[in-house]
Amino acid sequence: MGPRIYAGIVALLTLLTAACAEPQRQGAETVTDDLGRSIGVPMPALRVATLAPNLTEIVYSVGAGDRLVGAGAPDNHPRAVDTLPRYSTYPVDFEALAALQPDLVLATTQINTPRTAETLEAIGIPTYFLSFSGLDDVFDGMETVGHLLGTAVAARAAVDSLREQAAELRRITARVEEPPSVLFLIGPETLYSFGGPSYIHEVIELAGGRSITQDLPAAAPVLSEEYVLSEGPDVIVGPWSSETGTSDLLENHPTWGVVPAVRDGRVYGVEADLVARPGPRLVAGARALAKHLHPALFAAATTDSN
Amino acid sequence: MHIVRLGSVLVVLVTISVLVGVTFGSEHVAFETVLAVLGRRLGLTSADPSQAADAIIWSLRMPRVVLAAIVGGGLAIIGVAMQTLVRNPLAEPYILGISGGAAAGASLFYLGFLPPLLSRAFSMPVAAFLGGLLSITVVYMVARTDATVSVARLLLAGVAMAAMMGAITALVTFASPEPDKLRAVLFWLQGSVSGARWSSLPLPALVACSGLVLLIALSRPMDAMLLGEEPAFSLGIPTERIKHILIGLAALVTGTLVATSGAIGFVGLIVPHIVRFFTGVSHRRLVPASFLVGAVFLIWADLAARTILPSQELPVGSVTALCGVPFFLALLRRKHYRFQAS
Numbered sequence: 001m002g003p004r005i006y007a008g009i010v011a012l013l014t015l016l017t018a019a020c021a022e023p024q025r026q027g028a029e030t031v032t033d034d035l036g037r038s039i040g041v042p043m044p045a046l047r048v049a050t051l052a053p054n055l056t057e058i059v060y061s062v063g064a065g066d067r068l069v070g071a072g073a074p075d076n077h078p079r080a081v082d083t084l085p086r087y088s089t090y091p092v093d094f095e096a097l098a099a100l101q102p103d104l105v106l107a108t109t110q111i112n113t114p115r116t117a118e119t120l121e122a123i124g125i126p127t128y129f130l131s132f133s134g135l136d137d138v139f140d141g142m143e144t145v146g147h148l149l150g151t152a153v154a155a156r157a158a159v160d161s162l163r164e165q166a167a168e169l170r171r172i173t174a175r176v177e178e179p180p181s182v183l184f185l186i187g188p189e190t191l192y193s194f195g196g197p198s199y200i201h202e203v204i205e206l207a208g209g210r211s212i213t214q215d216l217p218a219a220a221p222v223l224s225e226e227y228v229l230s231e232g233p234d235v236i237v238g239p240w241s242s243e244t245g246t247s248d249l250l251e252n253h254p255t256w257g258v259v260p261a262v263r264d265g266r267v268y269g270v271e272a273d274l275v276a277r278p279g280p281r282l283v284a285g286a287r288a289l290a291k292h293l294h295p296a297l298f299a300a301a302t303t304d305s306n
Numbered sequence: 307m308h309i310v311r312l313g314s315v316l317v318v319l320v321t322i323s324v325l326v327g328v329t330f331g332s333e334h335v336a337f338e339t340v341l342a343v344l345g346r347r348l349g350l351t352s353a354d355p356s357q358a359a360d361a362i363i364w365s366l367r368m369p370r371v372v373l374a375a376i377v378g379g380g381l382a383i384i385g386v387a388m389q390t391l392v393r394n395p396l397a398e399p400y401i402l403g404i405s406g407g408a409a410a411g412a413s414l415f416y417l418g419f420l421p422p423l424l425s426r427a428f429s430m431p432v433a434a435f436l437g438g439l440l441s442i443t444v445v446y447m448v449a450r451t452d453a454t455v456s457v458a459r460l461l462l463a464g465v466a467m468a469a470m471m472g473a474i475t476a477l478v479t480f481a482s483p484e485p486d487k488l489r490a491v492l493f494w495l496q497g498s499v500s501g502a503r504w505s506s507l508p509l510p511a512l513v514a515c516s517g518l519v520l521l522i523a524l525s526r527p528m529d530a531m532l533l534g535e536e537p538a539f540s541l542g543i544p545t546e547r548i549k550h551i552l553i554g555l556a557a558l559v560t561g562t563l564v565a566t567s568g569a570i571g572f573v574g575l576i577v578p579h580i581v582r583f584f585t586g587v588s589h590r591r592l593v594p595a596s597f598l599v600g601a602v603f604l605i606w607a608d609l610a611a612r613t614i615l616p617s618q619e620l621p622v623g624s625v626t627a628l629c630g631v632p633f634f635l636a637l638l639r640r641k642h643y644r645f646q647a648s
Contacts, residue, residue: 073617086617088332088617088618088619091498091500091501091619092501093332093617093619094366094500094501095331095332095333095362095366095367096332096333098333098358098361098362098365098366099333099358099362100358101357101358115501116501118501118503118505118506119366119501119502119503122365122366122369122503122504122505123361123365123366124361218481222480
């Protein structure tokens with residue numbers, strides 16, 4: 001074998017090593033998160049941890065799941081999270097995070113507190129806060145995460161696909177002439193709901209409904225029985241199991257027999273993780289809700305496409 | 307016990323507690339690694355522990371343990387001051403509603419009157435101080451008739467003020483434009499030293515240590531106050547001024563500590579009782595010994611809070627309440643409880 005062959009082998013090995021190595025760090029960048037905090041982050045972040053399940057879903061959806069160094073205790077989607085080491089996110093287990101050594105932590109204003117960021121900063125880990133008060137915030141958040149983790153192209157593709165799915169759903173539900181009024185409750189026993197600006201109203205609208213609580217000033221209002229009686233929603237939905245129905249609501253709220261939703265048996269449960277997490281599965285949540293609200297439309301849609 | 311011997315025993319106890327406190331946590335770190343981190347950080351050895359171990363031991367556990375020591379010590383000496391003020395061993399900042407008032411003041415601030423990240427370092431303790439001051443002033447004025455303080459009135463007024471301050475906290479929490487912080491506030495109202503950083507320590511340390519120095523300086527007049535206001539006054543003690551100082555100091559220290567770590571109750575009740583058993587009622591010994599024992603007590607309570615449940619943390623306030631309430635009830639059962647003489 002001549003020296004050229006050796007040179008060729010060396011070149012090939014170098015190439016292979018380079019290909020197998022981790023993506024190269026290009027440097028650092030100063031970014032402003034949704035809390036208006038200015039933070040220095042490594043670009044792209046190669047080791048990331050999240051403090052909420054929807055953020056974990058977002059990281060996977062933008063094709064950066066392999067960057068996660070662990071998963072929070074409540075994370076359950078996608079199933080790949082089961083292979084990751086777990087840490088507590090409420091209260092945040094700082095020691096576990098220090099041991100996992102992420103170079104970026106993603107947090108959300110809906111669940112985490114700025115205080116968390118201060119402690120993480122003290123051990124040299126930057127924290128980026130995302131805020132989701134609408135569907136567009138989720139899409140923008142996905143692109144932001146893609147940018148931070150160096151998977152901007154995949155993130156864009158994922159967002160485009162979700163936007164297309166949302167548009168398709170909207171084309172179907174646009175045929176509804178008079179959207180039913182919808183009350184979204186957190187649970188059948190209590191009267192917690194969503195007010196103010198929230199993604200849930202957009203999900204309901206996308207599903208061909210009209211959320212009655214969207215104009216309430218408080219972001220997390222506790223409604224009164226009287227409010228529900230006087231608003232008389234056509235449909236009541238919540239993140240509960242499909243077994244929960246009108247009888248459960250009547251048991252907890254005996255006066256609601258006159259509420260149209262309860263009277264007509266239009267009480268539906270939607271899988272909690274689809275509608276209670278502002279993440280990439282919201283469009284699927286909207287679709288699941290739409291099928292409850294307008295079963296005829298979807299029966300027709302299926303027939304059309306066949 | 308001789309004061310030097312007592313002092314050295316306590317210093318050894320504090321050191322051991324700190325060591326144990328930084329050795330255990332949610333992540334397992336070998337004891338040699340703990341020593342290596344401490345040795346390198348204190349400039350004693352040139353060991354080279356991993357970055358993660360250094361962050362866990364030196365940047366997370368150590369400030370947490372030191373904060374627990376400061377808060378425990380501070381609350382314990384304020385317990386002593388309150389008990390002397392009302393000449394009854396059942397007084398305590400939490401029971402008298404100071405902690406509740408401070409928590410109400412702090413949550414009023416935390417939930418939306420000023421941006422949370424910028425000026426919180428100083429504004430929150432000030433708000434907590436004012437809340438605590440309001441609470442203790444009302445309680446004291448209600449409980450006091452002429453020169454005597456009625457114990458029943460004191461405790462009832464404390465309960466009432468604590469309930470009112472709790473209601474104010476609930477009100478601002480529910481009315482807050484940022485209800486998402488509710489969980490955070492809840493955890494914090496139950497008291498916790500979780501998430502402590504070195505940079506969060508200087509203010510509570512300064513305030514607690516100033517309180518310690520001031521109370522040691524006041525130990526003679528405070529000894530005299532135990533005899534009763536009139537005898538103290540006839541000894542030339544400016545009793546009114548001393549009382550104002552004690553009330554102001556209690557609100558200041560409790561407010562600062564509540565702003566940092568939430569309302570942690572019953573430390574000021576349990577600790578002075580145990581300490582009096584060894585030191586007697588003389589404040590010259592009681593105050594510094596209570597500070598050290600309070601530090602040890604809260605370090606261990608916090609250790610329990612973060613290790614009792616696997617991979618989950620409890621608020622340390624629930625641990626101290628679980629120990630403190632039975633203690634308090636047992637004291638209430640005793641008729642004519644008086645300060646124990648050594």
